[in-house]
Amino acid sequence: MSLPPGFLDELRTRSSLSQVVGRKVMWDTRKSNQGKGDMWAPCPFHQEKSASFHVDDRKGFYYCFGCHAKGDAISFVRETENVGFMEAVEILAREAGMPMPARDPQAQQKADKRTELADVMELAVKWFRLQLRTGAAAQAREYLAGRGLDTAACDRWEIGFAPDSWQGLWDALKGKDIDDKLILGAGLAKPSTKGGKPYDTFRGRIMYPIRDARGRAIAFGGRAMDPDDKAKYLNSPETELFDKGRSLYNVRDARVAAGKGLPLLVAEGYMDVIALAEAGFGAAVAPLGTAITENQLAMLWRVSDEPIVMLDGDAAGQRAALRLIDLSLPLLEAGRSLRFAMMPEGQDPDDLLKAAGPGALQKIIDAAVPMVQLLWQREIEGRVFDSPERKAALDKSLRDKIALIKDPSIRSHYGQEIKDLRWDLFRAKRSGGAPSAGGPRRNGARPNGRWGAPEGPSPGAKTSALVIAEGAHATDHLREAVILAACISCPDVVENFEAGLESMACTDTTHARLRDLILRFAAQGDAVLREKIENALGFETLETLLAQRHVAITPCIRKPGNAEITAMTIAEELAKLHAARGLLDEVTDAVDDLSGEADEGVTWRLAEAARAAEMARRSGQEDKAEYVIANNGARLDREEVEKSRSFFDAIDFSKGGKKGS
Incomplete structure (x- = not known):
């Protein structure tokens, strides 16, 4: 519908913004100046104690210096009442005594019908509530009492009962001269396929009214009393009033509670919401028996920037959460996300409240995890990453998911968080005593894994092996220093050598910690990497590393930032280090083998290992010039x-x- 020119200007002129806002806030009388229309209050859009929400009544605009919410009377009504633009205009026009411009006949007819349907639904709410007090509802009252709901609680939630009769509600509404089309259009009855009278949609069920953000009754949810009923819960069919994918149970009251600072909790069913609210967690809503839709997610974010999804501790709850992640990723914005509270296995919020009380539930809420952690958990759950191919598959899967995020800043932060989680996972496997992804080392298992400083040879090794090991470790230390310094001088190339660096066993703890920092922060650039190293190990460590003679003369250190030279240096030194350590492993094994029967296999293995080490050593000395x-x-x-x-x-x-x- 289009509005005539000047209508909105007149509406804003007639509407006092301070009066509109004043219904939702308590003004700070010490800070406000009512005579000048300069009003201050705690912001209704976020939790705060100080009065940072400013209303300029003469200009007709509001602004919050805390959350930066701003707008006029129309936008304020839209945000606080969770209504569309035209509905907000209608609300303000009605309060200002302004008649709305005439709509086109079809739109007016549709609006009138929605109003009539809402009136019929209110009649149904009252009738169901009356039926809960009858003798036929004794079993229903007993069930509700067993769930912890007394008469006062049932009244607060307007809970009713649909008798197990075919035309109970139909006859009651017809007795009030309600047109057949309105009863059918509201979804309260269904036409008979046998040519008889229409019959009630809900029979033999406890009834939960579903209201929209404006408080209008738009549908019902019915819980069957017959344990053999095929549908334990039944919702109203979709009507002109009710769109299941655009509705949330208890959204009106939850919005008010969230405005007072309570966290917005997303539960699974009606009783969970009621139990949460009765226990003091008033900002609770539930989707209506289906997975959360994109429209419902938008409704949640209009109420709170970071709703907490309460996951039932069963497989179905986990699957629902994972579907929600895929839905949410493309819609994420700065400051707008989801958190997930994991319930104990086999329990929902209602069960936990009855078993352990509000304190236990509050601990679950406080421990809610951000969405990125659940995304990570989904990708690694039940999987073993003991090969490069499996790790690559994990990386690809995570990259595909992160690529769904449209906001470049959020996408970047997700990428870094996933990198940190990946790092923690594989470092824990290598340093926690469990076998590393590459299997046990041939020179004996180390308590620290290959990420820690190596220990000395076993007491049974021969003296010659000790001499070899000491010389090899000294050479290895020099090569490690060159590799680490090269990575620091040009972090851009580190990504190409992550596998080699991860498998590089360091000769001392300083080198090991440097390697860990490089792998973790190289992607963030030279400045960040150096800062992290200096914070973790001190400025002297980095200065000492780069000042060593065998490091300082390296071409990539003399010309820092040259990616080609740096990559060549790292590749050659890693190859030499790998080959030399392979030779050392073979020598150590050969010493052990010589204590038994000697055979040609020992000498062949030593010869092959020595040849590989010599080829790696000479690779950097080969003349690559063209003649x-x-x-x-x-x-x-x-x-x-x-x-x-x-x-x-x-x-x-x-x-x-x-x-x-």
């Missing part, structure tokens, strides 16, 4: 030849000097 063959058969460096030709081509011999001189 041309001169007329006399001599090999000449192609690059030097081309430089010489360029030099001579620039000389003009006819004038005895260079061309152009």
Whole structure:
């Protein structure tokens, strides 16, 4: 519907913003100046004690210096009443005594019908409540009492009862001259397929009214009293009033409670919501028997920036949470997310409150985890990552999920959080005594795994093995220093060597901690990486590493930031380190084998390991230059030849000097 020019301006002029806002806040009389229309109060949109919410009545605008909410009277009504633009205009126009412009006939007819349907629903609410007091509802009252609801609680929640009769409600409404089409249109009855009178939708059920954000009764939820009934819970069919995917149970009262600072809790069913509210957790809502939809999620975020989803401790509850994650990822915005409170296995909020009281539930709420942790848990649950391929599959799955996030800032933070969780997982496996992903080392298991500083040889090793080990460790220490310094000088290349760095056993704890910091923070850039190293190990550690002679002469240290040279250095040094340690493992094993029967297998293994180590050692010394063959058969460096030709081509011999001189 379009509004005539000037209508909104007149509406804003007639509406006092301070009066509209004053219904939702308590003004701070010490800070406010009513004569000037300068009003202050605690913000109704977020929890606070100080008065940071400012209303300028003369300009007709409000602004919160805490949460930065701002707008006019229309936007305030929209946010606090959870209504659309036209509904907010209608509310303000009615309060200001302004007639709404005439709608087109079809729109007016539809609005009138919705009003009539809502009136019929209110009649049904009253009739169901009356039936709960009859003799036919004795079993229902007993059930409700067993769930902890006395008469006063049933009245607060307007709980009723539908007798087990075919036309009880139908006859009652017809007795009030309600048109058949309205009863059927409200979903309270269904037409007979046998040509008889329509019959009641709800029979033999405890009735829970469902109200929208404006407080209108739009539907019912009915709980069957017959244990053999196929549908334990039954909702109203969808009507012009009721869209199940756009409705939440208790949304009106939950919004008020959330405005007072209570956390918004998302439970599974009606009784969970009622139990939570009765126990003091008034900001509780529930979807209506289905998984949360995108529209319901938007409704939740209009009430609270970070609702807490209460997951039942069963498989169905877990599956519902995981579906919600996939729905939520593309919709995340800065400051707007979800948290998940995990209930004990086999319990829902109602069960826990009865068994352990509000204090136990509050602990569950306080321990609610952010969505990124549940996403991570879903991807690793029940899986073993004992091979590079499985780790790569995990990385791909997580990248695909994070890519769904549209906000680049949130996507970046999710990526870093996942990287930290991945790091913690694999570091724990390697350093906690469990076998590492690469299996046990051949030179004996280490209590610290391959991430810790290596221990000395076993007491049974021969003296020659000790000598070899001491020399190897000294060389390894030098190579490790070069690798670590190269990574620090150009963190951009670290991603390409993560697997090699992860499997690199360090000769001392300082190198091990440097490696861990590099793997964890290299992706955040040079400045962040150096800051993390200095905070963890001190400035002197980094300065000492880079000042070592064998490190300082490395080309990538003399020319920091050169990705090509750095990558070449790291690749060569890792290869040498791997080959040398392979040789050491073979020597150690051979010493042990020589205590038994000697065979050719021992010497063959040593020869192969030595050959691999020598090839790795020589790889950095190979001459990679390209040559041309001169007329006399001599090999000449192609690059030097081309430089010489360029030099001579620039000389003009006819004038005895260079061309152009």
